[in-house]
Amino acid sequence: MSPDSTPTDAEAACFEAGIKFGTLYHQFAGTPVSLESAPSLATAIGESIENQPHCTTVTVDVREDELAAALEAGPADYTELTGRFLEVEIVVDYEGCEVVTRMAMEDGYPLMRLEEVHGRE
Template sequence: MLTDRETAIFEAGIKLGALYHQWVGTPISRKSAASVETAIEQAVILQPFVEEITVRLNRDLMTENTFGYSELSGLMFEVEIVTRVGFAYCRACLSPCETYPLMKVVECHEIPPVSRN
C-alpha cells in the first residue's frame, strides 16, 4: 500500500508526463502562446489531485516556419504543479536542463490534520 506522500509524488509525475506528451508538436506562435498556456493549465487542473499548475512557454524558442508558426517542443516548457493526496503535498516541475526537458520533484511535505478537542 502506498502512502499519501508517495501517491502525491506519483500523481505529479504522471500529470507532467501526460502534459508533455500530449502537447509537444502543437502548432504555436508567439501570438498564440498565452492562450495555449491557459488551455494547458485549465485542462490539467481538472484532473484529480491537482491543486495548482502554472505553465509558461519560452517564446524565444518559437521560430516561424514558412507558414508562420512553429511546433511546441519540450524545451519550451516551464511548468510547476502541486498535487495533494490527503494531507500530503508534492511540488514538481518540468523545465529545460541544458538540452533536455527535465521533470523533477521539488519538494514534498505533509500537513498534519488539525485536532479538534
C-alpha cells in the first residue's frame, strides 16, 4: 500500500465500530424478547459486543414502550428482537483514536451512525 492509501487510525477505528454494529445486529436480530427478558437481553448483548477487540463500552437500551406496544398487538407474550426495539451506543478505541457510534430509530429504520471521532491524526 502506498502511504496515501494506508488507512489512518481514525479510519480503522470507524471500521472496527462498523464491525461491532454488524455483529450486534445480525447476531441478536430474531432473538425472542419479552418485557421481562428485555433487561437481561440488553445486558447480554452489551457484554457480548464488549468482548470484541478495541471495544471500550457498549450501552444497550431496550425501547420498552415500543416493545410493549408490539406485544399488545401480537398473539404471544414475546416477540422477535429487531432494531426498532433498541437504542445502542458503542465506543471503540483504536490506537488512541476513539469513535462513538449510535443506533437509533430514524424514520422507521434502525439507523447506525458515526457520532464522534476523537484523536484524529
